[in-house]
Amino acid sequence: MNEPKIACRNLWKLYGKDPSGFLKKHGGRPSIDDIREEGYISAVRDVSFDVMPGEILVVMGLSGSGKSTLLRCLSRLVDPTAGEVMFEGRNMLAASERELIELRRHKMGMVFQNFALLPHRTVLDNVAFPLQVRGTGRREREGLAREVIELVGLKGREGYYPRELSGGQQQRVGIARSLAVGPDLWFLDEPFSALDPLIRKEMQDEFLRLQKVLNKTIVFITHDFDEAIRVADRIAIMKDGAVEQLGTAAELVTQPATPYVAKFTENVSRxxxxxxxxxxxxxxxxxxxxxxxxxxxxxxxxxxxxxxxxxxxxxxxxxxxxxxxxxxxxxxxxxxxxxxxxx
Known part of the structure; x- marks a missing residue:
């Protein structure tokens, strides 16, 4: 049986005066009322799940539900208050800063809503940048960059600057840059939400095409259920930092575990x-x-x-x-x- 590519167990991220002490005081399982009464903010609350190799797990929720913080805890961009994050059987919370940098450079790709392209660099140089940071020689990094630029449909635009590209093309550059390092795990935080509806659908199609070719393990954040239905193998719905339900889209719609999930999915076309x-x-x-x-x-x-x-x-x-x-x-x-x- 396959082992999870990434897994979390009883993951917490609390903000406040003494989060660790507060958790210990409540036996590691404070209620949402305890958290609010003592002035803490629960960004991630006792979350556990596995993501299997090649799976697309979509995490959804309203603004402030904790979905982006969860992703940052999984990648250790934010340190969790408590719990466990395992990547390929390795405890991410025990990794040193240097080890984390190496994991992100070699094993993880990240795409965010903000494209964050370097305006003074061409498409080729933007895509090759993480390889340059990694210390890859110029000829090799440019060769790899050209391969992923072609993969995302931007061949012929290697010499363009970000200002000369459309929003959808800029997002393709961001995707190519994250793929250049050959990541085993791909984190995408609302990557298409800033795009116009038509371009957004085109990028979803492109994303699905790339996944068929590359078969990456993906954690994908969105607030759009239609988008989740299109791309997800499974969907986790969050509220107040906790996962209300995790399952296929059909399971969430036809067998909602809580009134919140039922309300969240009530307008989905069965x-x-x-x-x-x-x-x-x-x-x-x-x-x-x-x-x-x-x-x-x-x-x-x-x-x-x-x-x-x-x-x-x-x-x-x-x-x-x-x-x-x-x-x-x-x-x-x-x-x-x-x-x-x-x-």
Whole structure:
């Protein structure tokens, strides 16, 4: 079984007079009321999860929920008050400053909402900069930089300066710069939120294309549930520094663990989110599927008209064309609107 690429256990980040002493006083598990009553701020509160190799974990929440602080604790840009962060089996909290610098230079990539490009350097020099800091020779670093510039679709713009690029192109430079070091773990903190909606969708498409090629382990921060649905393998929803629920998008929408998660996801379109597989009924695999059978991984929205107007059940097939289930109108209506809608 694969080991987590990064994991945290009972992670806390409190701000106040004596955070460590306060935690000890309350046995390491103060309530949110204890925290507020004694004047502390809980940026991260008792968070535990694993991120597996190649997984995209999206962390969501409203402003002030603790999602960006959590990411900074995972990368040790901020020191946690208590808990454990393990990266490839190594205790990040025990690492020295020098060891952390080496990990960030060789193992981690970071992309933030603010592109933070160096205005006096060209695209090539911006992308090559972390390799220069690492001590890589000019010929090698420029060769590597050209490779990732082409990978993010900016070939031919190596000599441009940031001011000569669009917002989306500048973000591609930021992504290329973070990829130049060949990171095993990629942290992205609302990387597309400053972009216009159309450019943002293009960058999400680009991000997904890159992930298919590179298969990175990614922690991705966003406040946009539509964006989370598009990119995430799993989603963690935070409130007051704590993770309210962690699961797939479908699990969060159909099985919310708390009233907050239910409220957070109430406006999500189930038709677009849920797949045919999620609500089909298993079928006799020995039977030959109908000619108009549909694949299990398509969304319910893509077959809505057919289901509602025909009233006929639909055969569902897997990637190899084998019959694996059937779907009827009642199951579709029940999934979207509740069982009472089909009474």
């Amino acid at each position: 038709e677009r989110l849920l797949s045919v597989r999620s609500i089909m009924v298993p079928a006799d695999a020995s039977r030959k599927p109908a000619r108009n059978a549909v694949r299990a991984d398509i969304s319910l929205s893509s077959i809505a008209r057919r289901l509602v107007t025909s009233g006929q059940s639909i055969d569902v097939i897997d990637d190899d064309g084998a019959l694996i289930g059937t779907l009827d109108r009642d199951a579709y209506v029940d999934a979207l609107y509740g069982r009472e809608a089909v009474q």
